[in-house]
Amino acid sequence: MGGAVSAGEDNDDLIDNLKEAQYIRTEQVEQAFRAIDRGDYYLDSYRENAYKDLAWKNGNLHLSAPCIYSEVMEALRLRQGLSFLNLGSGTGYLSTMVGLILGPFGVNHGVELHKDVVEYAKERLEDFIKNSDSFDKFEFCEPKFVVGNCLEISSDSHQYDRIYCGAGVQKDHENYMKIMLKVGGILVVPIEDQLTQITRTGQSSWESKNILAVSFAPLVQQNRADGNKPDTVQLPPIHIRSLQDLSRVYIRRALHSQIEEASPATQRTPHKRKRRRCRRRRINTYVFVGNQLIPQRVESEEEERIGEEIREEDGRTRRRRRVARSSR
Structure with a gap:
């Protein structure tokens, strides 16, 4: 499923479109989506499609459509310090965004069937931690991924505040996932072509709410025909810091x-960031001078007027910074 919002030119464009379509509705979810570039989770040869509202699959690698992830993030109602379990954690894209909200005292675990996908997720996570400018702006709860079938989790495993399953769940597996949820916790799961939010209200009571019509591939079940007992999945331990x-x-x-x-004036809103992106699209030519990229003239009087407005705005920003520094 996908295609609910317009295609973007980059990650910020994609998030702007998701906000406009009301898939992203809260500031904390918006910040997480802007901090993680969806294109970084695509293979290079497919990256041009990263900012379309479409699912992507290549071999065992898979990403749901951005509108699905948006609804999942909103429905989980995340906050700092919660524990999260991602069943079918895939590339780690969703788990990494969740980690930005959970903060340093949260728990962030993922179970993925395919070993090659877990290795890919770990590579993407390492790249984010080492190279992303966004990493230093958040208190991060690093995801921990294990290989295994999420239907074979050990019965003595701990419970979680929030759980998401990224594959279609049959009705007879619904209770299996509910039991892993703490009282007061939330499970978001696709059941019978409906993305469903399930809240555990008591030891044996739950409330369900349909969120969105979806189409997910079903969970892979272990083949028991040969009589062998499936491998039990041991979730990562929860350590005290x-x-x-x-x-x-x-x-x-x-x-x-x-x-x-020290630098309150340097923080820019998403709207301002998009305006600057428009400015770059309006400029015709760039030349290199040393190691700097210098824009050449704009084409039309209208574009020149817009450029002058932005330069005036930059001047006002610099003056505000000087005033702020002198007052400290």
Whole structure:
């Protein structure tokens, strides 16, 4: 399923379109989507399709349509410190976005059937941590991925505050997933072509709400015809953070807070970012001078007027920064 929103030129365009179509409705979900470039989870030869609202599959690799992930993120009602289990965690795209919201004291686990996909997810995660400018702007709950069939999770595994399943679930597997949910927790799962939000309201009571009509490939079930017992999946342990880890978290938090206070005028809204992107599209030619990319003249009087407005706005921003610095 997909194609519900217009195709974008880049990740910010895609998020703008998802917001306009009301798939993204909260600020924290928007921030997570903007921080993770969807194109980074595509193979290079397919990246040109990354910002279309369509699912993508290549071999065992799979990404759902952006509108699906948007609804999932909103329906999970995430907040800092929660525990999250992703059944069919795939490329790790969704788990990484969830980790940006859970923060350093959350739990972020994923189970994926295919070993090659888990290796791919770990590579994408490592690339995000090492190379993304967004990583330093968040307190991150790093996902932990294990290989296995999510229908064979050990019966003594811990329960979670939030669970998502990325494959179609038959009715007889619904209770299996409900039991892994804590009281007050939320499970988002596709059941009978409906993306469904299930809230556990008590030890033996749940409330269900249909969110969106969807089409998912069904969960892969183990073949028991040969009489062999399927391998049991052991979920990652939940560790208590060491004093060193806690110190690192709070030092990083303090440094991040100081940086934000020192440069409040440098933070730009998504609307302003999109305006600057439009500016780049209006310019005809670029030339290299040393290691700098210098824009040449714009074509029309209208474009020149827009460029002048942006330069004036930049001047006002610089003046505000000087005033802010002098007042400290």
